[in-house]
Amino acid sequence: MINTRTLLGSALAAATSLAASGSFAGPxxxxxxxxEKCYGxxxxxxxxxxxxxHSCAGTSTADNQGDSWIYVPAGTCAKISGGSNEPKA
Known part of the structure; x- marks a missing residue:
């Protein structure tokens, strides 16, 4: 039989690993x-x-996607090769 301590320990470990893995990603x-947002x-x-x-932060599937963006300090995007303040088609 599984004792209560083992069961609770397993449940706690599972919950902790899910939270640490980022499975609840969002913006x-x-x-x-x-x-500013820098696209591309x-x-x-x-x-x-x-x-x-794609639906969440950290889920882009290719480098330099025109609609994927990252926060950069204001005034920086124009200095980055390929950077744009508007999404690219």
Missing amino acids: AAQPDFSF VVKAGQNDCQTAT
Whole structure:
């Protein structure tokens, strides 16, 4: 028989691992500095929020997707090669 301590320990371990794995992903928190969204410069899996092609932060599937964005300090996006303040088609 499974004792109660083992059962509770297993349940706690499972809940902790789910929370740590990021399975409850959503939009990234807004930074505490003056920021802008920069489109088209994000590596796969590093985007900050949902787009028309994926649902959550960290779910982009290709590098430099035109509709994937990341928060950057204000005034920085125009200095990044391929960066745009508007989504690319």
